[in-house]
Amino acid sequence: MSKPKPLVALISSVPDQLQELLAVVTLRYSAVVIPPGSIFSLASLPFLVILHFQAHTSQQWLLVEHLRRVFPDSKVFGVGQPTQAEDVVNAYRHGIMAYFMAPVGYQQLLAQLDRQSRPTWQQWWARLMTFWQKPVSEAPLQLITPTVLPLKPGKKVDFQLRFLGRFSITTATGECLPLNNNRTTLLLACLLYHRHRGIDRDRLIDYFWPDVPLDCARNSLNVAISQVRQLLKDSTQHADFINFRDGKYEVNPTITFSSDVDTFQQLVKRGKSDQQLGHIREASVWFQQALDHYRGDFLADLPQLEWMSTIRDTWWETRLFVLEQLTALFLEQEQFKEALKTGHQVLSLDNCLERTHRQLMYAYYRSGERSRALRQYAECQQILQEEFDTSPSLETMELHEIIVRQERKKVSFPLI
Known part of the structure; x- marks a missing residue:
């Protein structure tokens, strides 16, 4: 699956050079241009920032x-045309991570952005925790994941839901509901995924019938909801499974569910908690159990609509995170056989991860x-050259030298 482009903030007051710089940066990144005067009122900023210098003033x-x-936490890079060496020295002294001459240094700038654009696992974990812990009332609807902890073992639920891989609904008696790979099933999946807060009728229309006249779209939604209700009534005997109230479609709150995304999320959190406490073996077990619940990408067997992409990417990247931690x-x-297995799984998802x-x-x-x-070093070297026109980092080259010299040295884990 394609990965979204990282976002770069470009702070510039040099309009005659801006388009040329943008053309280079947007080859591999999404860019937002911010006037310098707006910086002091911003509440947030992307991880990567380019400061386009016009004059080196106080x-x-x-x-x-x-x-x-x-x-x-943002990485700030400078681009400009310094008139004296002191300008570059001042840039570093005031906190610029790296400084590049315009326009000859644009390719070197890209190489540095590529090195920094893949967040460390600590940054990625913080991003995931922010995503998971955000109050339901504040988070964008398409990003909402179930916030209810898995029910205690032994307590029966009315339905088990599987969103990762092939979508399925299983009753308490073990019966799988008959589902087709069509838009009606996808609508049901959407309603169930957002069951904790409901979903606006107009948003469903935007999700499923974005280019259809409003009257026709509402009629199509009503027909699809009727089909969903009929399917659930025939299969579950719940006549009031889906309700409409105050402009929203909601799942009956008296019906209980468990889901693979609930379980996957909680196992990852437990693994990270034990990892932070230094409980290495326990963390490994939690992470491995989490992967057992990832049977495929989000709703992989259903038609892929635009509203699903952010959710799908989030769970996909969480899986990548877990594999990296394992x-x-x-x-x-020193379980090298297992490390080789998970490491190759990581590279099968993203072969540009130099750390792996x-x-x-x-x-x-x-x-x-x-x-x-x-x-493996040669493969890494080739990929970095082809994808980013850059060489391996000093850490990777140092490890390569150790291997070439056949030293018995055990490499410290910050290097790994």
């Missing part, structure tokens, strides 16, 4: 200091497969 340095103070945990326990290439190099070398470790 006002410019105040702007840089404001960015570093208010948005300490690889690191296996290495810490480095982990596989280390696992192969510690397993006595030096030639495989060297081939």
